[in-house]
Amino acid sequence: MEKINVFWFKRDLRLQDNPTLNAALRQPEPLLLLYVFEPSLFEDAHYDKRHWQFVAESLVDLNTELRKYNTKILQVTSEVKPCFERLQQSFCINTVFSTEETGLKITYDRDLELFSFFKNAGITWREFQNNGVVRGLSSRQGWSDKWYRYMTARIEILDFKNTDVLSYDFVQNFQEQCSSFSGVDTQSNHKFQKGGREEALKWKASFFNERLQFYNQYISKPNLSRYGCSRLSPYIAWGNLSIREVYQEVRNLKPDSPYKRQLNAFASRLRWQSHFIQKFEMEPRMEFEPVNKGFLQLSQPARPDYVAAWKQAKTGYPLVDASLRCVVETGYINFRMRAMVTSFLTHHLFQNFTTGSSWLAKQFLDFEPGIHYGQFQMQAGFTGTNTVRVYNPTKNAHEHDTDATFITKYVPELSSLPSNLAIEPWKVTPLESQLYDFQYGKDYPERIVDIQETRKVAVTKLYAQRKSTLAQSERRRILDRHTITRETNE
Ligand SMILES: Cc1cc2nc3c(=O)[nH]c(=O)nc-3n(C[C@H](O)[C@H](O)[C@H](O)COP(=O)(O)OP(=O)(O)OC[C@H]3O[C@@H](n4cnc5c(N)ncnc54)[C@H](O)[C@@H]3O)c2cc1C
Numbered sequence: 001m002e003k004i005n006v007f008w009f010k011r012d013l014r015l016q017d018n019p020t021l022n023a024a025l026r027q028p029e030p031l032l033l034l035y036v037f038e039p040s041l042f043e044d045a046h047y048d049k050r051h052w053q054f055v056a057e058s059l060v061d062l063n064t065e066l067r068k069y070n071t072k073i074l075q076v077t078s079e080v081k082p083c084f085e086r087l088q089q090s091f092c093i094n095t096v097f098s099t100e101e102t103g104l105k106i107t108y109d110r111d112l113e114l115f116s117f118f119k120n121a122g123i124t125w126r127e128f129q130n131n132g133v134v135r136g137l138s139s140r141q142g143w144s145d146k147w148y149r150y151m152t153a154r155i156e157i158l159d160f161k162n163t164d165v166l167s168y169d170f171v172q173n174f175q176e177q178c179s180s181f182s183g184v185d186t187q188s189n190h191k192f193q194k195g196g197r198e199e200a201l202k203w204k205a206s207f208f209n210e211r212l213q214f215y216n217q218y219i220s221k222p223n224l225s226r227y228g229c230s231r232l233s234p235y236i237a238w239g240n241l242s243i244r245e246v247y248q249e250v251r252n253l254k255p256d257s258p259y260k261r262q263l264n265a266f267a268s269r270l271r272w273q274s275h276f277i278q279k280f281e282m283e284p285r286m287e288f289e290p291v292n293k294g295f296l297q298l299s300q301p302a303r304p305d306y307v308a309a310w311k312q313a314k315t316g317y318p319l320v321d322a323s324l325r326c327v328v329e330t331g332y333i334n335f336r337m338r339a340m341v342t343s344f345l346t347h348h349l350f351q352n353f354t355t356g357s358s359w360l361a362k363q364f365l366d367f368e369p370g371i372h373y374g375q376f377q378m379q380a381g382f383t384g385t386n387t388v389r390v391y392n393p394t395k396n397a398h399e400h401d402t403d404a405t406f407i408t409k410y411v412p413e414l415s416s417l418p419s420n421l422a423i424e425p426w427k428v429t430p431l432e433s434q435l436y437d438f439q440y441g442k443d444y445p446e447r448i449v450d451i452q453e454t455r456k457v458a459v460t461k462l463y464a465q466r467k468s469t470l471a472q473s474e475r476r477r478i479l480d481r482h483t484i485t486r487e488t489n490e
Contacts, residue, residue: 001092004166005029006084008036009073012099012130012239013058014197015065015158020128022159024097030164032091032171033066033073035059036080044106045358050331050365054195058240061196071165074175080110081117086178088121095124099239102133102281102370105288131243132274133281133370140278144484147274151247192331192365193234200235204246207232208253215262220399222323223406225334230266233366234331236273243273277370279482286373288354290382292478294471298461306349309448310341311359313411316447318423319397320344322410329410331365336400338364339379340391346380347390347458348451353380381462384475388462390455397423413443 007024013035015021024031035055041047063072076083087093096118101107118125129135132147166174193199207230218228235241250267257263283291290296309315313324323337333341338360345356357376361367381388401407404419414422416436421428426447428440440446465471 001090003029003092003094004032005095005097006032006034006087006093008034008096008098009059009062010098010101010239011237012242013055013062013195014240014242015062016197017155017242017245018099018158018239019156020097020099020126022156023126023128024095025159025165027095028164029094030166032087032166033071034083034087035073035075036083037075037077038079038110039077040079040106040110044104046104046361046367046369048362050192051367054192054234054238054365057195057199058197058238061198061240065197067168069160069165070168072168072171074171076178081113084114084117084121084123090174093121093123095126097126097128099130100127100133100135101130102277104369105284108284130239131277132271133277135281137278137282139481140484143278147271151244152251153244155242155245155248191329193231195234195238195240197240200232200240203231203235204241204249208249212257212259212262212266215259216265219265219334220336221406222319222326222334222337222401223409225336226332229334231332233368237366237368243270246270273368273371275484276374277368279374280370282481286377287357287369290353290380291377292382292384292471292474294384294468294474295382295465297468297470298465300350300352302355303349303351306448307345307351307355309445310345310349310351310356314445314448315344316426316445317344317393317451318404318407318411318414318425318444319393319401322401322407325410326406327360327363331363336396338375339389340393340396342376342379343389343391344393347388347462348449348454350454350458350461353377353382381458383478384466384471385478388459390458392451392455394424394451411444414438 005024005027007021012018012020037052037055042052059073059075066072078086084093084096101111115125129150132150134143134146137143193203211228211230214224214228215230218224221228232241232246236243236246247267247270250263250270254260254263280286290298310324313321313328315321319337320341323333323341327333341360342353342356345351346353353376357373360376361369361372364372377383378386379389397404397407401423402419404414404422407422408415414425416438417425417428421432421436425438425440425444428436428438433439438444466475
């Protein structure tokens, strides 16, 4: 049987600046490129068809590039272990190369299972660092320096020279022979950003060349942020772009750019990306329970009716409902709206964060477990280290969607109203109701809670919980473990 190595694509769907791939290409053994669509992830509550569509689009793009090198990616729909078992029937696998994944419990368990399978089968598994995230850390001592070194290291150009990869025809035939091996069927939905390197580069170029100037001004606006923010998140999350190449472009642009403030603000977000993923790498139980264990004792009585209203975008608060409908429809909302809908669920409705975390992940095309859970917990007030920030959706609408453009686009039942009433439809008088042909409570639901009241209750309960001995000792533990000790000068 032919001896081969396998490069297993995970969330690193690119050829450029992919050190794992280059390391695999430097080996003497012929290389098979592989992507595995895992049915268990199709079923997982965090994932949606939109994610696999994005991946499939990325693979089409990669295969177009790979045509130049007379190879293609074997795409398999199977759990990963049976996939490798099947490959072993045809090949003698020497080494598997993949990029480290800071994932959910389901992918962690899959990797543990594979680890022992590879060990028993005599297969070496080599994993390489992803993003600025470091495996096996117990504290952040010196993390900042490591991050900086990673980000400023040389960009790895794809190195296909002298390499023996399994040929295009061979992979094609093999794919056809194995009838159970097939990619997913996807139907393009133009409302989602399209996956793939080519699209990623277009979004990156348009951001740096045209949209950057609006970054700071538009970042909080639900509508304008769609233009003024980079929109690179799905490309970074699925690895069409490496965080390092984006970071280095910022550094190269900065000396001559008239938009230094914008570039600085953007660069700090790139750092948060790694920071949050690193935190999740070190505290993966955040998927299931508060990072600060003191909040395990917080009582949040379940109200399935509240959670259902939130998921159906029928809370009666126009900016909340518009944001939720928008993310379901397009896969994207900006940071402030993400924080606001999370705060609405966990503060105003006072529901356990797990009632909405996976559901929201399913909607985000850019779902990245580390950022998602870190942010969700921070917004819910479960770190015990940050100020509890309870968002007022009405105030936010007046400040950031002044003319109710965003609200009326996603909640069209409010579009007959002037903007101030579309933001606060409960203020419609009987006369206005006739004038605008709008009935509050019938055409649009009444508010499910009174946010003036719920705000007070949430803040009181969260701060009381924070005072507990356990929450205080956890607070110190979190600060010790996750505070970045030294900032590198840039
Ligand atoms: C509850 C909640 C859940 C979130 N879930 C995700 C998620 O699953 N995936 C995800 O990529 N982002 C998540 N974010 C962070 C942030 O909202 C998005 O990264 C951002 O809105 C993506 O748009 P952009 O690429 O235009 O951002 P830009 O402002 O242009 O930022 C550039 C990049 O920096 C990173 N970034 C930006 N903001 C943050 C942040 N606050 N924390 C960490 N990294 C950041 C992202 O990689 C982003 O692509 C979440 C935020 C909240 C409040």
